[in-house]
Amino acid sequence: MTEKALIVGGGIGGLAAALACVRAGVEVDLFERAAEFSEVGAGIQLGPNVTAVLHVWGLKDVLASVAAFPERLQVRSASSGAELGVLALGSVAQARYGFPYATIHRADLHALLLTALQSQTGVRLYAGSAAAGFAQHDDGVTLQMADGREAHGELLVGADGLWSAVRQQLLHDGKPLATGHLAYRALVPQSSLPERMRSQQVTAWLGPRLHVVQYPVRRGDWLNVVAIVQGRMVGEVESWDHSANAAELQRLMAATCAPLQGLIHAIEQWRLWPLSIRLPMRGAHEQAQGRVALLGDAAHPMLPYLAQGAGMALEDAAELGRVLTRDGATRPVARSRDLPALLNQYAQRRWQRNARVQARAIRNGKIFHATGPMRWGRDAAMKLLGESLLDLPWLYGGSSL
Numbered sequence: 001m002t003e004k005a006l007i008v009g010g011g012i013g014g015l016a017a018a019l020a021c022v023r024a025g026v027e028v029d030l031f032e033r034a035a036e037f038s039e040v041g042a043g044i045q046l047g048p049n050v051t052a053v054l055h056v057w058g059l060k061d062v063l064a065s066v067a068a069f070p071e072r073l074q075v076r077s078a079s080s081g082a083e084l085g086v087l088a089l090g091s092v093a094q095a096r097y098g099f100p101y102a103t104i105h106r107a108d109l110h111a112l113l114l115t116a117l118q119s120q121t122g123v124r125l126y127a128g129s130a131a132a133g134f135a136q137h138d139d140g141v142t143l144q145m146a147d148g149r150e151a152h153g154e155l156l157v158g159a160d161g162l163w164s165a166v167r168q169q170l171l172h173d174g175k176p177l178a179t180g181h182l183a184y185r186a187l188v189p190q191s192s193l194p195e196r197m198r199s200q201q202v203t204a205w206l207g208p209r210l211h212v213v214q215y216p217v218r219r220g221d222w223l224n225v226v227a228i229v230q231g232r233m234v235g236e237v238e239s240w241d242h243s244a245n246a247a248e249l250q251r252l253m254a255a256t257c258a259p260l261q262g263l264i265h266a267i268e269q270w271r272l273w274p275l276s277i278r279l280p281m282r283g284a285h286e287q288a289q290g291r292v293a294l295l296g297d298a299a300h301p302m303l304p305y306l307a308q309g310a311g312m313a314l315e316d317a318a319e320l321g322r323v324l325t326r327d328g329a330t331r332p333v334a335r336s337r338d339l340p341a342l343l344n345q346y347a348q349r350r351w352q353r354n355a356r357v358q359a360r361a362i363r364n365g366k367i368f369h370a371t372g373p374m375r376w377g378r379d380a381a382m383k384l385l386g387e388s389l390l391d392l393p394w395l396y397g398g399s400s401l
Contacts, residue, residue: 161301
């Protein structure tokens with residue numbers, strides 16, 4: 001007998017969970033509601049705590065073939081263009097933490113995880129399969145699909161994102177909270193930009209009630225740009241039209257410095273997302289109950305102001321794999337009986353770190369968008385203590401710290 005994990009959600013978190021489970025000797029049935037396994041969006045930053053997971057999983061070389069590895073992170077004033085602070089990345093981050101700092105297109109990370117998973121045995125992937133509900137039993141879980149099918153396994157992982165149906169049945173805690181922050185995202189070939197606008201570093205522009213982040217992806221050939229502004233959301237988030245008006249963003253950036261305005265004006269196509277969150281986790285019960293575990297945005301959606309949304313999903317998956325890979329890994333029957341206790345261990349080891357990252361991201365949003373005296377204090381502190389403020393050993397050193 002080999003246990004089976006039922007995983008709902010075929011995004012980055014779901015694929016990572018599936019890979020961690022199969023590496024631990026657990027069979028996987030993965031269900032994705034979309035008609036095909038793919039990923040939309042723009043870039044992702046992967047701190048050393050995250051690239052460490054990919055390296056341990058044997059994905060170092062494939063990561064290197066698609067990612068960029070910036071040498072520095074620079075913070076600039078969106079109003080004046082002045083440099084406020086710098087953090088060395090590249091070889092410095094590698095030496096300090098043992099793993100690199102990478103930037104990657106979201107679709108490239110999804111593709112490398114999918115390819116790695118497809119090379120494993122004991123994995124079945126089902127696209128076009130929407131989950132409708134689940135039932136826990138003493139010896140397993142039954143997953144009901146929207147088309148009437150059922151799937152049976154020994155554990156269920158909800159990795160179905162911000163609007164997680166698994167979470168709703170498990171926690172009954174309502175919809176995510178709208179933040180009033182709107183994210184304009186774009187990806188452009190660096191070759192299409194004037195030389196002065198091309199960049200191989202991470203740059204964060206901080207301004208009153210807005211900020212912009214840019215960094216290279218796809219081995220540096222493309223530039224990812226995200227502009228986040230405070231604004232009013234019209235309509236329901238679930239039915240949001242992601243097409244964006246470039247002229248509206250240009251208007252919102254009218255008070256920023258010339259170099260930043262130039263970059264914004266050079267990009268014609270943007271996609272728009274309203275940002276929603278949940279409050280920081282309050283206990284292990286929000287990460288797992290019984291034979292059901294939550295992972296990634298289904299458990300702890302967070303603002304992107306610490307660049308760790310995907311990172312925490314990968315850390316979750318790695319920890320799930322660790323608790324399943326114990327002495328009982330060679331005794332599947334015993335491990336199946338112990339799964340609720342193992343998932344509780346997973347939750348206990350993850351929820352506080354996830355809550356800390358959620359809270360820090362919320363705090364960063366207030367600092368990034370500061371006005372008045374708070375903004376002046378931020379800029380002064382950044383100029384004086386730049387590297388010590390930007391480096392985060394508690395985060396980049398891994399989840400064991």
